[in-house]
Amino acid sequence: MPLSERAKIFMPFNPLKGFEEALREKEREVEREALDEWGGNDVEAPDASAAGGCGRPAGG
DSSP states (O other): OOHHHHHHHTSOOOSSTTHHHHHHHHHHHHHHHHHHHHTTOSSOOOOGGGGTTSSSOTTO
8 A cells, every 4th residue: 555545544534623613612702701700700609508508698
């Protein structure tokens, strides 16, 4: 088998062209939305257990 033909056998195959880039863009979009929603700081999002499980802020 000629070397040029053999090389074609081992070429990468990507049936979902553009999928990885679309996925990365969606990840960036979700991150931007989360930063907008939570103010962009590094504090973790509050959970229900911190408010006694009722979903309302503590003390209110």
